[in-house]
Amino acid sequence: MTSSDVLPSSAGGAPPPQPQPQPQRGLIPALLLVALAAALCLGLLLVNQSSQDPYTRSSLALHGDLERGTKLFLINCAGCHGIAAQGLVGPNLHGVSQRKRDPALIQQVVSGRTPPMPKFQPDPQTMADLLAYLHSLQ
Ligand code: HEC
Numbered sequence: 001m002t003s004s005d006v007l008p009s010s011a012g013g014a015p016p017p018q019p020q021p022q023p024q025r026g027l028i029p030a031l032l033l034v035a036l037a038a039a040l041c042l043g044l045l046l047v048n049q050s051s052q053d054p055y056t057r058s059s060l061a062l063h064g065d066l067e068r069g070t071k072l073f074l075i076n077c078a079g080c081h082g083i084a085a086q087g088l089v090g091p092n093l094h095g096v097s098q099r100k101r102d103p104a105l106i107q108q109v110v111s112g113r114t115p116p117m118p119k120f121q122p123d124p125q126t127m128a129d130l131l132a133y134l135h136s137l138q
Contacts, residue, residue, distance in 0.1 A: 056106050059124040064132025072126060073133045080117065085137050090117060094137045105134055 052060075074083065080090035087093070097105065106127060112119025122130060 052103060055110070055124065055127075056103050059106055059127040059131070060102055062125055062128035064128035064130070064135075066129075066132045066136055068126075069129035069131070069133030069136075072122075072130055076120065077130075093134060096137060097131075097135045102131060105131060 073081075073085070077090075078085075080088055081093050082088040082090075085093040100108070108114070108117070109120050109122065109127065109130065
């Protein structure tokens with residue numbers, strides 16, 4: 001009989017390690033994911049709301065009149081953007097409503113942030129009419 005024939009016994013030696021119950025691995029990452037998703041939704045909501053000030057909201061809620069919007073454009077904007085919005089001092093505006101969302105278009109008109117384009121102060125209906133015109137520029 002060699003020493004390798006001796007089976008381990010519990011007498012004296014340390015007990016064989018017992019398998020530990022596994023912590024619920026999937027739960028914590030899942031909770032983190034849910035928290036992250038919630039934070040992201042909240043962030044998007046806040047960003048959205050900040051671009052939706054009362055003026056923007058009321059302009060967007062109104063139905064714009066394309067004919068009036070066209071006249072307004074010819075009087076106020078065509079000097080820079082060209083009579084067919086083809087671009088002059090200001091850029092070509094065809095397809096601009098695909099490039100920029102409505103709140104950004106409204107900001108462009110009312111903010112005066114990009115000189116030489118002036119800061120316009122159209123009432124919400126006039127803004128809605130101008131938007132209708134900008135939307136018509138494919
Ligand atoms: C004095 C000249 C001028 C007038 C008047 C003017 N614009 Fe502009 N506009 C510009 C210039 C210059 C830019 C480019 C600004 C920049 O991005 O630096 C611009 C940019 C824009 C843009 C963004 C274009 C893009 O591709 O992002 C829109 C939309 C726009 N104008 C609409 C209007 C409307 C509507 C009016 C009339 C209510 C108007 N503009 C009147 C000069 C003018």
